[in-house]
Amino acid sequence: MKHSFCLILFVLGTSLLKAENGAFSDGKLLSVVLVFASILIGFFIYLFSLDRKLTKIENQIKDE
Amino acid sequence: MKWKHVWTLLRKDFLIEWKEKYVLGAIVLFVILSSYIIYKAFQQVTPMSWNVLFWIIFLFSGLNALIRSFSSELSRQYLYIYQLAHPGEIILSKIIYNTAVLSLVSIILIAALSLFTISPINDYKLFLLAVLLGSIGISTCFTFVAAVLGQQTSQSVLMSVLSLPLIIPILLLLIKITANALSIVDDSNIMSDLILLGGIDLILFGVAMIIYPFLWRL
Amino acid sequence: MKSLWWKCLCIALLLYALFVGMLTPLKPGILNISPFLVSSGERVSMEVEAYNVEAGKEWQAYLKKDSLSYLKASAVELTNGKFKIDFEIPSHIPSETSLQALTLLITDERNGTLVYPEGIQLKSSTNESTSSWLKEGHPRLYKKEGFLFPYRNILRETIRNMYYHVPLWFSMFILFFAGMMCSIWYLKTKKIEYDHRASSLIYSGMLMGVLGLITGSLWAKATWGAYWTNDMKLNMSAVSMLIYFAYAILRSGTEDIERKATLSSAYNIFAFITIVPLIFVLPRVADSLHPGNGGNPAFGGEDLDNTMRAVFYPAIIGFTLMGVWLGQILLRIKRIKEKIFFNKIDF
Numbered sequence: 001m002k003h004s005f006c007l008i009l010f011v012l013g014t015s016l017l018k019a020e021n022g023a024f025s026d027g028k029l030l031s032v033v034l035v036f037a038s039i040l041i042g043f044f045i046y047l048f049s050l051d052r053k054l055t056k057i058e059n060q061i062k063d064e
Numbered sequence: 065m066k067w068k069h070v071w072t073l074l075r076k077d078f079l080i081e082w083k084e085k086y087v088l089g090a091i092v093l094f095v096i097l098s099s100y101i102i103y104k105a106f107q108q109v110t111p112m113s114w115n116v117l118f119w120i121i122f123l124f125s126g127l128n129a130l131i132r133s134f135s136s137e138l139s140r141q142y143l144y145i146y147q148l149a150h151p152g153e154i155i156l157s158k159i160i161y162n163t164a165v166l167s168l169v170s171i172i173l174i175a176a177l178s179l180f181t182i183s184p185i186n187d188y189k190l191f192l193l194a195v196l197l198g199s200i201g202i203s204t205c206f207t208f209v210a211a212v213l214g215q216q217t218s219q220s221v222l223m224s225v226l227s228l229p230l231i232i233p234i235l236l237l238l239i240k241i242t243a244n245a246l247s248i249v250d251d252s253n254i255m256s257d258l259i260l261l262g263g264i265d266l267i268l269f270g271v272a273m274i275i276y277p278f279l280w281r282l
Numbered sequence: 283m284k285s286l287w288w289k290c291l292c293i294a295l296l297l298y299a300l301f302v303g304m305l306t307p308l309k310p311g312i313l314n315i316s317p318f319l320v321s322s323g324e325r326v327s328m329e330v331e332a333y334n335v336e337a338g339k340e341w342q343a344y345l346k347k348d349s350l351s352y353l354k355a356s357a358v359e360l361t362n363g364k365f366k367i368d369f370e371i372p373s374h375i376p377s378e379t380s381l382q383a384l385t386l387l388i389t390d391e392r393n394g395t396l397v398y399p400e401g402i403q404l405k406s407s408t409n410e411s412t413s414s415w416l417k418e419g420h421p422r423l424y425k426k427e428g429f430l431f432p433y434r435n436i437l438r439e440t441i442r443n444m445y446y447h448v449p450l451w452f453s454m455f456i457l458f459f460a461g462m463m464c465s466i467w468y469l470k471t472k473k474i475e476y477d478h479r480a481s482s483l484i485y486s487g488m489l490m491g492v493l494g495l496i497t498g499s500l501w502a503k504a505t506w507g508a509y510w511t512n513d514m515k516l517n518m519s520a521v522s523m524l525i526y527f528a529y530a531i532l533r534s535g536t537e538d539i540e541r542k543a544t545l546s547s548a549y550n551i552f553a554f555i556t557i558v559p560l561i562f563v564l565p566r567v568a569d570s571l572h573p574g575n576g577g578n579p580a581f582g583g584e585d586l587d588n589t590m591r592a593v594f595y596p597a598i599i600g601f602t603l604m605g606v607w608l609g610q611i612l613l614r615i616k617r618i619k620e621k622i623f624f625n626k627i628d629f
Binding site: 205208209212213214222225226229230232233260263264267268271272275278279 | 469518521524525528531532535544545547548549551552553555556559560
């Protein structure tokens with residue numbers, strides 16, 4: 001079930017890329033997607049570091 | 065704030081420096097040594113690289129000289145001085161003293177570099193003015209960071225990390241102005257750069273004076 | 283719920299910036315022209331690759347030298363997204379120089395005007411020059427109506443990065459400014475809470491700055507051709523990030539809480555004061571590839587038209603709120619940590 005979902009996503013994504021081929025090859029739309037993805041990744045890394053901090057505090061509370 | 069106190073503190077700093085001659089000697093030797101290394105390493109120095117090398121040696125010998133401006137005195141002696149003087153007077157005297165040291169370093173450096181390599185300076189008035197304004201700005205930054213770090217044990221490591229990024233704007237302006245003085249580039253609008261540099265100096269100086277009273281008792 | 287409204291606003295604004303910024307189509311434009319070198323007195327037939335055009339009503343094409351000199355094309359034909367344009371260039375051209383840059387304009391009622399600024403070089407073989415080409419009056423240039431982003435020649439679709447790259451810098455600057463205010467307030471009141479606020483804001487501002495650098499370098503690769511250029515504004519922002527990394531090092535290098543708070547507050551204020559000339563004054567001294575510097579057009583004029591403003595300003599607010607939100611979570615973690623440290627919490 002999970003795999004088929006991934007597959008559908010992949011097919012959708014690639015077909016979208018192909019359908020909008022003009023925008024991606026000539027229009028440089030890929031750069032915009034990369035920019036937004038890098039922002040998201042940055043936020044996720046920040047969230048991960050917060051997560052680690054919270055885990056540390058939780059462990060500290062458990063210890064006492 | 066009294067000018068008399070500032071003057072006394074300044075005299076105290078100069079007297080200490082005069083008594084411990086090795087520090088001054090070390091700085092002078094550092095400058096001469098690095099000029100000599102450059103003479104040996106670069107067979108031919110162009111005015112362009114002379115300009116950059118001048119500021120780099122200036123920066124690092126200044127960093128070496130000013131790193132001790134707040135840690136050289138014993139903490140007890142510190143407490144005594146702080147009883148007598150306003151913190152603004154202390155930082156002002158330190159900045160003036162460090163500016164003097166940096167100006168001295170720059171003059172020795174000009175002489176040493178000119179002796180070993182070439183002396184490409186065409187416009188001495190502009191060059192010395194730039195050096196003076198730069199000394200004020202850089203010494204303000206260095207003194208402030210030294211004050212922030214105070215007597216911390218890891219001081220010498222942190223000092224360069226904290227102070228070097230702060231002086232990059234001043235340094236870039238300086239390199240541009242002195243490139244004019246060396247006739248590498250010709251910019252008729254150099255006056256506005258000097259005014260900008262003076263403005264940055266003034267702002268940094270003002271902020272250092274305002275913030276230091278919050279720091280000094282630590 | 284009371285404290286949630288601005289977080290919902292943040293999400294709404296960011297989603298708005300994402301969807302409207304990504305889905306709004308661009309106006310039609312010109313991708314490239316061949317040949318781009320023409321000489322006077324010849325009859326040229328140009329192949330022009332167009333972007334985003336639909337079937338037009340009646341196409342007209344002009345070569346423009348200045349607002350007084352237009353040359354109308356003798357024939358314009360659109361097939362498969364490609365124009366074929368014929369020009370009969372007269373032997374007398376309104377120019378003293380032997381090489382003259384011309385702007386190609388293609389216009390239609392339905393598609394608006396496609397512009398390729400100064401993309402055509404005109405070589406003159408004779409030294410005679412006339413004062414003007416204009417014979418039939420100003421050409422009628424149409425404008426495409428509707429909510430569309432402008433087409434810019436090298437930028438193309440990356441003009442959308444305007445909503446995802448530039449707001450990061452704005453929000454970084456706002457967060458750093460707020461952090462400095464908190465630091466000032468800390469030095470005034472000596473309440474550790476304000477230092478926590480300052481450092482949280484600074485850290486989330488640093489996140490924004492680092493992301494700004496990364497997105498900027500991705501955008502630079504697409505438009506300027508390299509990830510890292512010698513651009514003044516770019517290097518200055520890198521330096522300002524270095525200053526704040528030094529701030530982080532100072533904080534982690536100091537043990538005592540109160541001492542750490544005071545020292546880092548003082549350094550923070552000083553750092554912000556040096557950032558101001560760094561970002562705003564120095565790029566005006568040296569050249570920059572960014573808009574608004576070194577002869578490039580600034581924001582405001584043609585680059586940021588009203589449709590773009592409608593997405594750009596909300597994006598700034600959205601990213602700033604996002605930064606405040608991320609900072610607030612960090613702040614709350616710090617508060618809990620402090621409470622545990624002083625054993626004020628009941629388990």
